Amino acid sequence: MKKVELLAPAGNLEKLKTAVFYGADAVYCGGFNYGLREGADNFSYQDLKAGTEFIHDRGKKIYVTVNMIPHNDDLKGLDNYLDDLEEIGVDALIISDPGILKIIRKKEIDIPLHLSTQANSVNYASVLFWQELGLDRIILARELNKEEIKEIDNKTDISLEMFVHGAMCISYSGRCLLSNYFTNRDANRGKCAHSCRWKYYLMEEERPGEYYPVFEDENGTHILNSKDLCLIEYIPEIINSGVDSLKIEGRMKGIHYIACVTSTYRKAIDLYYQDPKNYKFNKDWFKDLKKISHRGYTTGFFLDPPNQDSQNYSSSAYQRTYDFMGVVRGYDHKKNEALIEVRHKFFKGDHLEILKHNGEVKKEVVNYIINEAGQRVEAAPHPKEIIRIPVNEKYEQLEVVRREVKK
Ligand code: SF4
Structure with a gap:
């Protein structure tokens, strides 16, 4: 049985490596232009070259987004950019605009093409249209249920990709003018201001300055x-729907998110293929996914149309049960100490979890901290500082360290 691909986001080179170490089969990233996440670090030419080499050395794949909806001016420089991507040897371009497709064809760029979710493919006829135009994969719109996905797979003959995890737009797979309207930042050109997450009031024209809360219920007004x-609970259904690639959203997300989500889906997918008939969902996976920053979870459109439970009315703030404390940068065999790059303040006596690349979670207690100056200290408050703590076993570069949120 051919295994589905697990596709993880890579906002920069370090996140790319994290995704690969935690089990991604492929990553997608924004290059130095034309992606849809201007807020992500994105890749310079050199980083993209290094990232592509790193990925290919490990037999994985890298896809680059060229999926903005460009205006005339945005097309300036596209020719050179495409030449660079071809020379670097990325494995696919993710596109959505027919104009960009035309330019790619005219230039005879020899890179497989994936149709972005921005193109909103929600039926088999549309997928067949793109298939006939020679695209290699369709990234389905999020607004599809499992029966629709299955029907599209049955009636087409092209690789299909679907989102399984991550943020949802209130609009049609990202085709949104909220951000443009409120902030003049074009979400379709990578500048989304997340206006849908804001708290809204109603103001009557004749009473300027008098704001009336828009009550969904007593909890608040985050109506969008x-x-x-x-x-994660529906891995068998997803695999049986016929899709080829399971995509995790989040090029703007941090290393803890990438490590935790990628390794959790990796475990579920691998367990399913070991013995599909006796596969059982492990509730701990869901608990793990609540350790990272998230806005509460929904199954989106996959089972039923979204309802009132799919929204978060009380707050747009992220919730999480664990803090991301840092990443492992090395291991001292002689002293059994891990070298940790600090991202959150450490204290002597902290109880930590270290998420290993294979998805296992190990517990460690911080019995002492040695700072960069070689002194024993009670706390390590400085982000990016490399500290030493005693550990019970060897940890690898870029393994994630976390601690339960202190109440
Ligand atoms: S404002 Fe919200 S709905 Fe619009 S593109 Fe941004 S995240 Fe999506």
């Missing part, structure tokens, strides 16, 4: 604020 997609 979707929970995050999470389909």
